[in-house]
Amino acid sequence: MISTDDLAFFHMVAGSPSLAEAARRLNVTPPAVTQRLRALESKVGVKLIDRTSRGLSLTDEGELVASEGATIIGAIDNLSERLASRTSQVGGHLRVAAPYGFGRRHVAPVVQQFAVDHPAVSATLELSDNPARQMAESWDIIVHIGALPESDRLVTTLATNRRILCAAPAYLASAGPIVNPSDLAAHKCLALRENNEDVTLWRFSHARQGKATVRIKPGLASNDGEIIRDWALAGLGVIVRSEWDVAEHLAAGRLTEILPDWSLPSADVVALLHARQGRSGRTNVFLQLLRDSLCPVPWRQSMRHEA
Secondary structure (H helix, E strand, O other): OOOHHHHHHHHHHHOOOOHHHHHHHHOOOHHHHHHHHHHHHHHHOOOOEEEEOOEEEEOHHHHHHHHHHHHHHHHHHHHHHHHHHOOOOOOEEEEEEEEHHHHHHHHHHHHHHHHHHOOOEEEEEEEEOOHHHOOOOOOOEEEEEOOOOOOOOEEEEEEOOOEEEEEOHHHHHHOOOOOOHHHHHHOOEEEEOOOOOOOOEEEEEEOOOEEEEEEOOOOEEEOOHHHHHHHHHOOOOEEEEEHHHHHHHHHOOOOEEOOOOEEOOOOOEEEEEOOHHHOOHHHHHHHHHHHHHOOOOHHHHHHHHHO
């Protein structure tokens, strides 16, 4: 007979682009995933997954197991939640997805506190360069920064967050002046490649001068925001970076804001949620804890303290 552990395992595999990625999410080796998948297919007597050049493809039977398994897992979680509510406890398994840098600094500590406050709950925190890709129904909360993807999920703002044009004082002292956005075309710019955005097109707006768009030619680029920030701190060029990541460096003088009268599109921190009627109690409790951790906005507070 198929166990709930089998269903949970296959649910993770079915939602992964490859067996290697499934192994990473399950914190086991790829051979272990392959071996367990073969054992599960032997148990049910049919092939569940085909491997193609494009990744994993579910067979018709695999689609059935994934779909029905998700329903069963959801029902068990719901039962656990309802039983826990009768004892004023929060139970079940919480699944949260968040961006790498922001997730490490601001979401992981909340998951830790949540686990301490509610020992009956288990939790998974998945960090990636584009958490919005985790749109599978299994994720309770998806923390997202920047342009919103198309989704039928509810969106709630957790904290305001500006994008800031900045560079190290050493770079600005040795480079030409930047008086208007068009001047950036002659400067060394550093690009962050994330969320499938056009990272070489920087858009600005001014209260009196209107809008300006600049096509940069990045000398250095990465999909890791911390790397881009550290390159800027080393004086390697100009960056556009979220306020949450550079506020303390601006306050300490390690970075200098450029063109402060020109604004970039904001990148508020939001949470993508299931509809209220389908949301678990543990999700609501965690969401409130996350809200509390971001109010007042911590990066704005650091600026005030340094000032």
